[in-house]
Amino acid sequence: MVFMTKHHLHDRHLSRALNIGTPYLWLGLFFLLPFAIVLHISMAETALAQPPYTDLMSWVDDGVLQIKLNLQNFVTVFTDELYLAAFLNSLWIALVCTVLCLLIGYPMAYAIATSPERRRVILLMLIILPFWTSFLIRVYAWIGILKPNGLLNNFLMWLGLIHEPLTILHTQTAIYIGVVYSYLPFMILPLFANLTRLDFSLLEAAADLGCRPFKAFLKVTLPLSLPGIVAGSMLVFIPVVGEFVIPDLLGGPDSLMIGKMLWTEFFGNKDWPLAAALAICLLGLLVVPFVFMQRLESRMGGDEL
Amino acid sequence: MNRGRWKLYTFLGLGFAFLYIPVLLLIVYSFNESRLVTVWSGFSIKWYLELMQNQQLLDAAWLSVRIAATNACFAVVLGTLAANALVRHGKFRGRTVFQLLLTAPLVMPEVITGLSLLLLFVTMEQTIGWPDGRGFTTITIAHITFSMAYVAVVVRSRLSQMDRSLEEAAMDLGARPLRVYMSITLPLIAPALLSGWLLAFTLSLDDLVISTFVAGPGSTTLPMVVYSSVRMGVSPQINALASIVVLIVSVAVIIAGLSLRQRPAAKGH
Numbered sequence: 057m058v059f060m061t062k063h064h065l066h067d068r069h070l071s072r073a074l075n076i077g078t079p080y081l082w083l084g085l086f087f088l089l090p091f092a093i094v095l096h097i098s099m100a101e102t103a104l105a106q107p108p109y110t111d112l113m114s115w116v117d118d119g120v121l122q123i124k125l126n127l128q129n130f131v132t133v134f135t136d137e138l139y140l141a142a143f144l145n146s147l148w149i150a151l152v153c154t155v156l157c158l159l160i161g162y163p164m165a166y167a168i169a170t171s172p173e174r175r176r177v178i179l180l181m182l183i184i185l186p187f188w189t190s191f192l193i194r195v196y197a198w199i200g201i202l203k204p205n206g207l208l209n210n211f212l213m214w215l216g217l218i219h220e221p222l223t224i225l226h227t228q229t230a231i232y233i234g235v236v237y238s239y240l241p242f243m244i245l246p247l248f249a250n251l252t253r254l255d256f257s258l259l260e261a262a263a264d265l266g267c268r269p270f271k272a273f274l275k276v277t278l279p280l281s282l283p284g285i286v287a288g289s290m291l292v293f294i295p296v297v298g299e300f301v302i303p304d305l306l307g308g309p310d311s312l313m314i315g316k317m318l319w320t321e322f323f324g325n326k327d328w329p330l331a332a333a334l335a336i337c338l339l340g341l342l343v344v345p346f347v348f349m350q351r352l353e354s355r356m357g358g359d360e361l
Numbered sequence: 362m363n364r365g366r367w368k369l370y371t372f373l374g375l376g377f378a379f380l381y382i383p384v385l386l387l388i389v390y391s392f393n394e395s396r397l398v399t400v401w402s403g404f405s406i407k408w409y410l411e412l413m414q415n416q417q418l419l420d421a422a423w424l425s426v427r428i429a430a431t432n433a434c435f436a437v438v439l440g441t442l443a444a445n446a447l448v449r450h451g452k453f454r455g456r457t458v459f460q461l462l463l464t465a466p467l468v469m470p471e472v473i474t475g476l477s478l479l480l481l482f483v484t485m486e487q488t489i490g491w492p493d494g495r496g497f498t499t500i501t502i503a504h505i506t507f508s509m510a511y512v513a514v515v516v517r518s519r520l521s522q523m524d525r526s527l528e529e530a531a532m533d534l535g536a537r538p539l540r541v542y543m544s545i546t547l548p549l550i551a552p553a554l555l556s557g558w559l560l561a562f563t564l565s566l567d568d569l570v571i572s573t574f575v576a577g578p579g580s581t582t583l584p585m586v587v588y589s590s591v592r593m594g595v596s597p598q599i600n601a602l603a604s605i606v607v608l609i610v611s612v613a614v615i616i617a618g619l620s621l622r623q624r625p626a627a628k629g630h
Contacts, residue, residue: 094473167372196387240380346468
């Protein structure tokens with residue numbers, strides 16, 4: 057008996073090491089360490105070399121290690137009005153789209169969560185399906201719809217509602233449409249997860265006590281679904297701030313977004329250090345909402361995702 | 362059904378219309394004969410036939426499928442281990458950081474993940490000489506890093522809903538933990554593993570931004586080919602390709618959905 061317990065103890069240690077250690081090691085190496093390197097390279101200078109940046113550290117003649125930190129890239133990011141405008145516009149687009157997703161997604165999640173069990177499974181699958189379907193393809197679908205001689209304009213002109221094609225593609229409106237369309241399932245899924253666990257007898261109790269349905273919703277349902285609202289909003293807001301594909305394919309020259317500028321600095325101008333500095337600033341901007349989401353999630357047991 | 366209910370379902374219907382009409386139009390117009398994608402001129406499957414002749418696209422698709430499958434296998438293993446750690450090992454030291462590292466890839470803007478991984482690979486190549494150039498390996502590693510987080514979410518919810526009495530019974534009968542895990546736990550969470558695998562596969566197949574950062578000159582994946590042709594405008598061939606992808610993904614979702622629906626020994630519903 058004693059022998060067996062010893063075995064079990066040994067197994068337990070092994071299991072801990074395997075279950076915790078392996079993913080930890082992987083994420084540490086391929087997710088955490090890279091940020092340190094980005095920070096490092098954001099303080100280098102561009103150079104005509106392969107890779108195109110200078111070393112921060114170099115050995116001077118008498119064996120002294122010289123470290124040159126170059127903060128010029130950050131100065132550029134903070135003083136150039138173009139970058140500032142891009143940051144502000146990215147935050148604005150993310151905010152508007154999060155609110156729109158919430159306004160559209162909440163009633164949808166509510167309808168699914170309160171429908172009969174059998175129907176609920178099918179409705180949920182219908183939400184998950186577009187979430188799995190290629191992001192790129194779904195954004196691409198909107199080009200054909202929104203362009204000047206596209207399906208939407210043809211349809212509206214056929215109806216006689218408009219006589220001149222509307223310019224929607226390559227404007228900020230197209231970005232809003234593309235983002236809300238692509239990120240709506242990210243809002244609905246955590247809201248649904250939250251609302252299905254809601255105790256609807258509380259609403260009946262409120263009704264029995266003479267509360268009008270809308271007031272009961274505001275006083276009971278809405279506060280109880282707050283964790284779902286926050287989780288869904290963060291799942292939309294955080295990635296949208298750094299979105300690249302949507303502003304690139306649907307946006308125009310006036311709709312600046314930071315993800316797109318980072319891409320251009322990196323692939324177009326080959327300015328790796330400046331791209332790294334932009335990434336660090338973007339990361340710094342997103343830490344606050346991320347930590348907020350994380351704290352809420354650990355308090356709620358993490359079922360919202 | 363009362364009036365409020367009807368309003369709610371009407372809204373839901375409109376929401377689904379918004380989610381589905383663009384993709385349905387894409388599929389309909391992939392059978393359009395005209396090169397002008399938005400003008401209907403007759404039914405034709407010629408774009409599908411042309412697609413089958415496009416060698417560059419076929420090569421890219423094959424590379425993408427190989428990456429996606431390799432990625433999905435690794436991601437399922439790592440994601441399941443991570444889910445075990447969170448559900449079975451309670452409050453271990455560093456749990457907060459562990460959880461943080463596991464959630465962050467879900468929301469991290471892709472440009473940041475892509476850039477940081479590329480800089481890591483470049484630095485590693487300079488210092489330890491590995492990876493030698495960029496391509497299949499670097500793209501797969503990058504995909505595993507974000508896919509495992511999604512797998513962990515799926516497996517974790519299944520694991521925490523699981524009825525543990527069978528495991529406890531086996532333990533009482535003297536089976537060792539590994540044996541219990543292999544012969545009882547794994548079969549019970551198998552549906553979650555399957556849907557995790559499929560999710561990791563489709564996420565990888567779809568990724569453009571991260572792949573573009575960490576790819577080398579000789580490794581062009583399917584989304585990269587699609588992207589460069591989309592930038593030049595709408596093309597009927599891409600519509601045909603998109604329809605095929607939608608078909609494959611729909612089948613995957615239905616399999617995953619059905620397998621998650623049967624939950625023999627699970628508590629709850």
